Amino acid sequence: MDRRDPFPRRTATPDRLLPWIAELARTLPGLVRSYLPGQSFDARTRERVILAVTEVNGCRYCAWIHGSWQDFLGENSLVDADETLLTYARACAEAGRPLDTAPLNGILPPDAVAAVRATVAQIEVSNLVGNTVDGLLARLTRKRPLDPVNAAGEAAVVAAAIPLAIPMLAAGAALRAASRLAPPVPAPQIPPAGEANLLVHLLAQLAPTLLANSLLRSAVIGSPVVLVVGLKAGRTTATVRAGRGRLALENGVSPDVLVVVEGDVEPLLRLASGQVLQEARNLRIRRP
Amino acid sequence: MELKDALAAVVGSEHVDPAGDQHLQDVTENPPGHAEFVVRPHTTDEVRALVVLAHERGIPVTPVVAGYNVAGIAIPRAGGIVLDLTRMNAIVELDREAMYVVVEPGVTFAQLKTFLDGEAPELVYTYPFAPPFTSVMMNALLDGLNNLSLPHGAMGKWVNGLEVVLADGEVVRTGSGGVVDRWFARAPVPDFSGLFVSTQGTTGIVTRAALQLQPKPPYRRRWLAFAEDLGAAYGVMRALARTGSFDDCGLMTWPAAKQLFGATRDLQRSEDEPFAYLMIDITGASQGELDARVDLGKRLLTEHGIEQSFDADEVARLVPALVKMAELPTTLDFLLDYPGGGLTWVGSYGPGDRWIDGARRGMDLLVEYGFPPFLVSRPMDGGHFYVLRFVANFDKGDPAEVERVRTLMGKLADAVLDHEYVPYKASADAAHRILERAHPGFVRLLERVRDAFDPDRRMNPGRW
Numbered sequence: 001m002d003r004r005d006p007f008p009r010r011t012a013t014p015d016r017l018l019p020w021i022a023e024l025a026r027t028l029p030g031l032v033r034s035y036l037p038g039q040s041f042d043a044r045t046r047e048r049v050i051l052a053v054t055e056v057n058g059c060r061y062c063a064w065i066h067g068s069w070q071d072f073l074g075e076n077s078l079v080d081a082d083e084t085l086l087t088y089a090r091a092c093a094e095a096g097r098p099l100d101t102a103p104l105n106g107i108l109p110p111d112a113v114a115a116v117r118a119t120v121a122q123i124e125v126s127n128l129v130g131n132t133v134d135g136l137l138a139r140l141t142r143k144r145p146l147d148p149v150n151a152a153g154e155a156a157v158v159a160a161a162i163p164l165a166i167p168m169l170a171a172g173a174a175l176r177a178a179s180r181l182a183p184p185v186p187a188p189q190i191p192p193a194g195e196a197n198l199l200v201h202l203l204a205q206l207a208p209t210l211l212a213n214s215l216l217r218s219a220v221i222g223s224p225v226v227l228v229v230g231l232k233a234g235r236t237t238a239t240v241r242a243g244r245g246r247l248a249l250e251n252g253v254s255p256d257v258l259v260v261v262e263g264d265v266e267p268l269l270r271l272a273s274g275q276v277l278q279e280a281r282n283l284r285i286r287r288p
Numbered sequence: 289m290e291l292k293d294a295l296a297a298v299v300g301s302e303h304v305d306p307a308g309d310q311h312l313q314d315v316t317e318n319p320p321g322h323a324e325f326v327v328r329p330h331t332t333d334e335v336r337a338l339v340v341l342a343h344e345r346g347i348p349v350t351p352v353v354a355g356y357n358v359a360g361i362a363i364p365r366a367g368g369i370v371l372d373l374t375r376m377n378a379i380v381e382l383d384r385e386a387m388y389v390v391v392e393p394g395v396t397f398a399q400l401k402t403f404l405d406g407e408a409p410e411l412v413y414t415y416p417f418a419p420p421f422t423s424v425m426m427n428a429l430l431d432g433l434n435n436l437s438l439p440h441g442a443m444g445k446w447v448n449g450l451e452v453v454l455a456d457g458e459v460v461r462t463g464s465g466g467v468v469d470r471w472f473a474r475a476p477v478p479d480f481s482g483l484f485v486s487t488q489g490t491t492g493i494v495t496r497a498a499l500q501l502q503p504k505p506p507y508r509r510r511w512l513a514f515a516e517d518l519g520a521a522y523g524v525m526r527a528l529a530r531t532g533s534f535d536d537c538g539l540m541t542w543p544a545a546k547q548l549f550g551a552t553r554d555l556q557r558s559e560d561e562p563f564a565y566l567m568i569d570i571t572g573a574s575q576g577e578l579d580a581r582v583d584l585g586k587r588l589l590t591e592h593g594i595e596q597s598f599d600a601d602e603v604a605r606l607v608p609a610l611v612k613m614a615e616l617p618t619t620l621d622f623l624l625d626y627p628g629g630g631l632t633w634v635g636s637y638g639p640g641d642r643w644i645d646g647a648r649r650g651m652d653l654l655v656e657y658g659f660p661p662f663l664v665s666r667p668m669d670g671g672h673f674y675v676l677r678f679v680a681n682f683d684k685g686d687p688a689e690v691e692r693v694r695t696l697m698g699k700l701a702d703a704v705l706d707h708e709y710v711p712y713k714a715s716a717d718a719a720h721r722i723l724e725r726a727h728p729g730f731v732r733l734l735e736r737v738r739d740a741f742d743p744d745r746r747m748n749p750g751r752w
Contacts, residue, residue, distance in 0.1 A: 193551035197558040198542075201549040205607040234514060234596035235560045251558050264596060 007144045009058045010096065011135040012128040012157045019097040020128075023121035030114030031122055041108075041115035044073050045085065049116060050123045052086045056093035059130035061165070062123060065172035072175040074212025085116060092120050093127075129161045175214075182214035183221045189248040199231060199238040200249045207247060221245060230260035230288060257288045291345070295327050295369065298337045303328040303375070311352060311362075311370045315624065316632040317682070317694045318360025318715060323350065326370045332451065332459060332495040335371065339493060340457035342369060348746045349455075351489045353393050353423035357430060358633055359715040361488050365750030371493060373423075380496060384408050386472040387501045388448050390465075393425045393494065397617040400424050404501070412504035414440070415616035417538070417664070419624070422617070425497045430713045431486045433635075433668060433675055435536045435569065435616050436502060438529060441669035442637065442712070444485035448473055451496035452484055455742040463498060471498030483737065486712070489748035491741040505571035507578040510614070513589055513597035514562035515539070518644045521564045521665075524592040526640055528568065529671030531588070533581045536569035537667060541651070543660035547622045547681070549609050555660040564663075567600060567613060628683025632693060633664075634700040634718065635677035638709030640667070643674045646707035650678040650700055657696040676709050719752050 010016060024031065034046050047070040054062045084103055092099050098121065104113045136154040138144045188204040190196045196204075203210075211217045220227065223243035230253035231238045239254040241247070253260055262284040289297070295304045307323040329335045342349045348368030355362050364370050377394030382403075391400065398420030400413055414436035416427055427434070431444040440446065449463020449471040462480040465471035474481050483491050515521035521539055528534045541564045546555045557563075570585055572578030589597055604614035612618045623631050638646065643665070651661035664677040678700050682693045694717075701711055701718040705725055711718040723731055734752060738745070 192554065193549055194546055194553060194555040195558070196549070196551075197561045198545055201545075201609070202603075202607055205549075205609055209606055234562070235516070236558075236562065237560050252560070264598070 005144055007135050007138050009131040009134065010128060011132040011154065012125075013153075016096060016128055017125060020121045020124040023098045023117060024125065027114050027118035027121060030111065030116075031118035033111060034115040034119050041112040041119075044070070044075075045082070046115070046119050047073060048082065049085055049089045049119050052089045053093040053120055053123045054127055056090055057124070057127035057131065059127040061130040061133065061169070062126050065168050066123075068172040068176040068179070071179040072214045074214065074217075075209070088116070089120050093124065129157060129165075132157045133161075178218065179214040182218045183245055185211045185217065186221065186245060186247050189246070191251060195251065196249070197236055197238065197251045199233050199236040200251060203231070203238060203240065203249050211247075221247060228254060228257045230254065230257035232260055232262040234264060253288065255288070259285050260288050261285050291347070291369075292325060294341055294345075295325055295338065298341065299327055299329050299334050303330075307364070307370055311355070311372065312364065314355050314357075314360055314363060315630060315684075316358055316360045316715070317630065317684075317690050317697065318363055321350075321363040321365050322367055323348075323364035323370045324367060326372050328372045328375045330375045332376075332453065335373075335376075335453045335493055335495050336457050336459055338369070338371065339453050339455065342746065343456050346744065346746065348749050349493070350748050351393075351493050353426050354396075354419075354421055356419065356422050357426065357713050358631060359713045359718070361430070361713065361715070361748075361751065365716070366746075368746070373493075376495065379403050381471075381498075382408055383470065383472070384411065386470060387411060387503070388471055388498050389413070389501055390471060390496055390498045391424055392496060393423055395424050396421050397424055397427075401617070408501070410504055411501040412436075413499065413501055414443075414446070417620070418617050419620050420617040424499065425494065428497060428499055429485055429494055430488070432713065433666065435538070437668050438534060438536050438666060439532070439670060440500075440502065441672075444482070445669070446500045447481050447485060448498040448500055450481050450484055450494050450498070452492040452494050454492045455744070455747050459495075460492075465498055483741070487737075488714075488751040490738060490745075490751050492747065503573075505573050505578075507572040507575055509570045509578060509582060510600040511566075511568040511570070511585070511597045512600040512603065512610075512613075513566045513568060513594050515564040515566060515594055517563050518647055520593050521566070522640070522643050522647075524566065524589060524594055525665070525667045525674070526671060527588045527592060528585065529667035531584060532670060533570075533584055534568060535571050536567065538567040539663070539665040540565050540567075541661055541663040543662040544664070544679075546660075547626075547662075548612065550622070552627055552681070562596070566594075568597075623679070623681060626681035628681075628685055628689075630682035630684040630690070630693065631679075632682070632697060633677050633679040634697055634704060634711055635664075635675065635713060636701075636704040636709035636711045637668060637673050637675060638704065638707060640671065640674050642707040642709065643676065646676050646704060646709055649703045649707065650676060653696060653699050653703055654678055654680065657692055657699075659693075659696070676704055676707075714752075716750050723752070 034041050047066055050066045084107055088103050101113050104116060132154045136158055139146050139151045185208050188207050190200050190204050220242045226241050226243035229240045237253045239250040239257055292304055305326050307326050311326050313320040327338055329338055348366040349371055350364040351371045351373060352362035353373050373393035375394060376392040378392045379389060379395055381390035397415055404411055414434035416432055416434045428443040428447055431442045433442055449465040452460050454460060463471055463474045467477055484494055525537050528537045542557045542561055543555050545565055570581045572581055601614050604610040647663055651663055654661050659680045662679040664679060665675045667674050680693055683689050698717055701721045714722055
């Protein structure tokens with residue numbers, strides 16, 4: 001008789017959880033930092049790492065919650081070392097234990113490496129717990145042997161996780177709703193290509209990335225009032241008009257701007273990385 | 289035997305066709321040419337046999353690969369056959385120790401880059417602001433400028449040696465490879481390679497070229513910086529070149545950026561826009577070396593009043609239009625897909641102390657003839673000389689515009705010569721203007737070389 005457990009995913013057992021809980025304990029400050037703004041390990045990368053691990057472990061609850069989070073944040077291509085990070089995260093998930101961070105050390109600063117370790121550990125624990133819910137459901141529906149002793153253990157894990165899981169699921173639902181309600185990024189209206197200055201052209205191409213975040217997009221593009229902001233990068237100036245579902249860019253600073261944001265080109269462009277707080281220090285905001 | 293049959297006997301009938309538009313014209317204002325057949329040889333032996341056949345029958349021979357020299361150099365002017373060398377696309381030899389590669393004429397920049405990335409990732413060739421399907425060898429033989437020309441000079445200097453089929457069918461070799469079986473240098477034997485550089489195929493058909501490679505530093509940064517006027521642009525190019533610490537400093541004036549973002553006609557520079565864009569490449573064998581060069585570069589930019597610079601690779605990931613600038617070779621669609629399809633330029637090499645005046649004069653001429661002041665430049669060979677290249681897109685379907693651009697190119701050739709700049713990849717018209725001003729001794733020597741190599745003037749006729 002085949003005595004193998006027909007449930008295909010890894011669930012939370014003490015021997016599987018312990019290495020990750022120990023890793024979490026070692027890297028807790030990194031985990032906290034990964035959720036703070038302005039860090040070298042940005043939120044979009046964090047969510048990619050989480051989804052890479054989740055894909056290996058097959059946890060549908062985590063996939064739903066963090067998929068919602070990723071949709072909310074939007075796409076961003078300004079991230080170095082993506083593939084190395086994702087390869088490391090997947091390898092950890094497949095091994096079922098934290099691995100040597102040597103592949104990351106050469107390409108990421110130590111605080112970012114700590115954040116990656118913590119993120120992998122955190123989502124591993126979450127995946128195991130999420131899979132345990134499904135494992136328990138499978139027992140209750142007789143898709144796998146009931147095995148009362150193990151079922152009791154799984155029920156205890158699920159009960160312990162409920163206080164955290166419910167807010168997470170609620171947050172996922174809220175993020176998903178925000179993404180769906182956010183207006184799309186409209187095609188920017190710009191002067192004829194031969195007239196539009198370099199800053200206008202750059203901003204027009206950056207718009208999808210700058211406005212990738214659903215909340216920001218709702219606030220800016222969905223604003224009932226047209227927001228008029230001047231930008232000055234080096235000597236070159238532009239005016240952004242956003243709101244009521246439209247985005248328009250003009251050469252020069254219009255007299256009706258609310259504020260003028262000044263700075264070098266690079267920090268203005270790097271705002272698109274999502275590192276708003278980090279880059280804001282390099283910008284000046286003044287009244288026109 | 290009919291000519292077509294005789295050609296087919298050498299290369300196979302599937303590689304002989306009547307000459308069509310693709311081989312009789314190019315993107316420039318130069319008028320279409322004429323030829324009887326296009327022949328596509330695959331080996332040096334086939335080239336030799338075709339050249340012997342042409343020699344016996346007194347037929348002109350015009351060699352071509354991609355046909356994007358932007359000077360009409362590969363348009364057949366006197367009939368005969370076009371020798372399309374694209375099938376000769378073997379990378380014959382890689383010498384990682386002596387750092388060179390031997391290529392046939394049809395090897396493209398994309399092909400060589402992929403090959404080196406796979407087979408010798410510690411080495412690098414140098415790439416032009418040109419499409420990936422263009423010929424590595426032709427770029428070198430025409431003395432083009434690439435993204436390592438700041439430290440290492442025009443591309444003719446990268447040639448270590450050549451295998452050439454002469455007009456009478458004799459196959460010769462130049463450089464160290466003419467003596468031993470390694471093509472490590474042009475020295476120390478008599479330097480005959482120059483007989484085939486910038487001579488535009490008039491002295492023979494080059495079938496193999498040994499080209500230098502360079503070590504590929506593992507650390508790299510690329511900046512895009514803005515210059516507000518010609519003085520600042522020249523000042524910083526000169527300063528960067530003279531340190532010997534930078535890989536490239538390519539300059540393009542503001543119309544290039546407009547075209548990069550899709551503009552075609554009615555280009556206008558707003559008052560607060562930069563005058564020129566500088567692409568600055570910095571590399572280092574270690575992070576420390578790179579950091580030191582970055583610090584030096586920042587200081588030099590500041591000293592020359594250039595306050596704005598940013599990481600070009602990083603921005604290119606966010607701004608799709610800039611991807612074309614981030615990695616060479618590049619598609620150049622913003623130049624090649626211009627409405628009307630016309631692209632031409634006068635490019636020239638000359639001394640730094642005439643650069644500002646020459647640049648100003650050329651840009652004034654472009655504007656006077658109704659074109660935006662599109663200038664491309666870079667310091668060359670450590671700053672020994674500089675580039676002035678004036679670019680014009682135009683509508684090939686508009687005869688008046690074609691005539692206007694033809695007149696303009698002539699005036700630009702004269703203007704650069706007035707400023708002691710000499711056109712490279714010279715069109716027939718530019719070559720004529722060069723020879724009009726050349727020292728009589730230079731003209732006589734050129735004639736004697738051609739008399740020796742091609743007394744009937746059948747090799748790419750109409751040049752020089």
